[in-house]
Amino acid sequence: MFEKLSEKIPVFSFYNPKASPPAGGSQPLYLKWQGNLLTVTKVGLHHTIHEGRSLIHVFCVTAGELFFKLHFDTTALTWTVKEISDGNPT
Amino acid sequence: MEIRLNPSLASKMHIDLNSCFASVEQQANPLWRGKPLVVAAYDSPGGCVLSPSIEAKKFGIKTGFRVKEAKELCPNVIVRMPDPPKYHFVHDEMMKVFRDSCPKVIPKSIDEALLDFEDLGYTEEKLIDVAISIKDSIKRRVGDWLTVSVGIAPNRFLAKLASGLHKPDGLDVINAQNLVQTLAKLGLVDLPGINVRYEARLNANGIFTPLDFLRSGRDLLQKQVFVSIVGYYWFQRLRGFEIDNVDFLRRSFGQEYAIGKPLANPRQLSSLLYKLCEKMGRRLREGKFSAHGIHLACSYEDQTFNHRSQVQHTPMYSTKSLFVSAQRVLNSFGFTKKITKLAVSCYDLTKVSSSDQLCLFDYQDKDKNLTEALDKINNRFGEYTVKPLLMLEMEDKILERVAFKSYD
Numbered sequence: 351m352f353e354k355l356s357e358k359i360p361v362f363s364f365y366n367p368k369a370s371p372p373a374g375g376s377q378p379l380y381l382k383w384q385g386n387l388l389t390v391t392k393v394g395l396h397h398t399i400h401e402g403r404s405l406i407h408v409f410c411v412t413a414g415e416l417f418f419k420l421h422f423d424t425t426a427l428t429w430t431v432k433e434i435s436d437g438n439p440t
Numbered sequence: 441m442e443i444r445l446n447p448s449l450a451s452k453m454h455i456d457l458n459s460c461f462a463s464v465e466q467q468a469n470p471l472w473r474g475k476p477l478v479v480a481a482y483d484s485p486g487g488c489v490l491s492p493s494i495e496a497k498k499f500g501i502k503t504g505f506r507v508k509e510a511k512e513l514c515p516n517v518i519v520r521m522p523d524p525p526k527y528h529f530v531h532d533e534m535m536k537v538f539r540d541s542c543p544k545v546i547p548k549s550i551d552e553a554l555l556d557f558e559d560l561g562y563t564e565e566k567l568i569d570v571a572i573s574i575k576d577s578i579k580r581r582v583g584d585w586l587t588v589s590v591g592i593a594p595n596r597f598l599a600k601l602a603s604g605l606h607k608p609d610g611l612d613v614i615n616a617q618n619l620v621q622t623l624a625k626l627g628l629v630d631l632p633g634i635n636v637r638y639e640a641r642l643n644a645n646g647i648f649t650p651l652d653f654l655r656s657g658r659d660l661l662q663k664q665v666f667v668s669i670v671g672y673y674w675f676q677r678l679r680g681f682e683i684d685n686v687d688f689l690r691r692s693f694g695q696e697y698a699i700g701k702p703l704a705n706p707r708q709l710s711s712l713l714y715k716l717c718e719k720m721g722r723r724l725r726e727g728k729f730s731a732h733g734i735h736l737a738c739s740y741e742d743q744t745f746n747h748r749s750q751v752q753h754t755p756m757y758s759t760k761s762l763f764v765s766a767q768r769v770l771n772s773f774g775f776t777k778k779i780t781k782l783a784v785s786c787y788d789l790t791k792v793s794s795s796d797q798l799c800l801f802d803y804q805d806k807d808k809n810l811t812e813a814l815d816k817i818n819n820r821f822g823e824y825t826v827k828p829l830l831m832l833e834m835e836d837k838i839l840e841r842v843a844f845k846s847y848d
Binding site for chain 2: 352392394395397398399401402403408410412416417419435436437438439
């Protein structure tokens with residue numbers, strides 16, 4: 351299953367001033383998805399994009415049995431799920 | 441016959457990220473690791489595979505296959521469309537790693553770079569240590585799933601050849617001592633830059649292996665095989681002498697679009713053409729260029745092809761001026777046959793500066809100022825915030841692609 355979406359969700363993030371990238375800095379720790387609180391188990395990739403002048407931090411993470419692509423909008427301070435996948439082709 | 445090889449120390453290191461786009465997708469999504477995956481231009485059956493993962497390659501899937509061919513070989517293959525920001529990010533991070541090890545880094549494409557250690561005078565052993573350290577740094581600082589193949593040699597050509605000898609995660613050195621043994625194991629088309637047409641040309645002159653190629657004299661290559669200076673370049677290149685340290689200037693900007701459902705409708709084609717011109721114009725203006733020439737190429741449903749160039753007296757800078765010229769060429773082709781691919785490019789570039797000669801007619805300045813104002817709005821609020829009526833409902837068409845350009 352692979353799905354593109356655009357849904358704002360609650361995310362708990364953590365900032366570690368001592369850690370270095372790609373594991374360090376600020377990153378999501380827990381997210382709430384369909385009523386379940388899931389622990390982020392791995393950050394696969396963290397990069398940034400611009401939407402106009404808004405800087406978006408993109409976190410590709412696994413939580414529970416799922417993959418999430420999360421956008422953190424640094425202007426609006428919102429977390430949005432943009433993609434979700436269970437790792438299977440369809 | 442004794443062959444005079446370059447006796448210099450190996451000083452060039454070519455680094456190539458293995459299965460670039462597919463590996464980056466697997467890096468981003470740990471659930472896809474170890475699974476056959478392809479990144480394709482489109483996920484429809486006719487989409488072209490741009491990058492198969494290492495696991496997909498084991499099923500025989502290669503770059504250039506159609507998605508349906510990939511699925512015939514591996515029904516469970518995961519198909520993803522490109523996500524260029526991820527690849528640009530990985531490229532930038534890799535360049536940072538390279539620049540920490542070498543003062544002269546030349547990006548060759550989004551997944552390849554050349555590191556020139558000539559000024560540092562490192563020994564081969566030291567270069568191997570540097571290569572191992574770079575591999576380790578990429579895993580630590582960029583992504584633990586990413587692997588690179590490294591080639592070390594006295595010139596760029598042999599370094600690139602060495603980087604392709606053992607994939608993935610290879611590390612090979614080619615020098616004057618092992619060049620002959622290395623070439624003995626390869627075919628002509630294994631050499632970077634030798635395609636099947638060059639192979640046929642070499643075969644016609646009695647050259648069937650890389651060793652035959654290496655043993656060929658300069659006169660044979662220059663006067664008979666390539667009938668140009670290219671023959672001399674190959675003579676030097678194969679012997680490990682550097683002749684590829686040339687910087688090429690940009691000569692054109694172009695965009696193309698393969699139309700999923702062939703079109704002959706003038707209005708729909710104009711919309712596509714406008715969007716192509718807008719993307720091309722944005723890149724042209726970003727590079728601070730204007731263009732005098734426009735070139736349009738169309739591939740048709742009946743496998744025919746038409747293309748034409750036009751040179752304008754006044755330089756084109758705005759999207760509108762590029763579009764008007766391209767539309768004129770498109771109109772000259774007629775709309776009788778369905779088009780499957782539309783490609784537009786502009787050439788004959790000149791740098792734009794504030795000291796440009798003033799134009800006699802002020803409408804050109806107004807056009808330039810308006811274009812720059814629109815670009816500023818779109819830079820600030822996002823692409824296509826302001827767009828012409830022709831581009832309405834075009835947002836999902838002509839997606840961003842990873843262009844082959846200098847990524848410095």
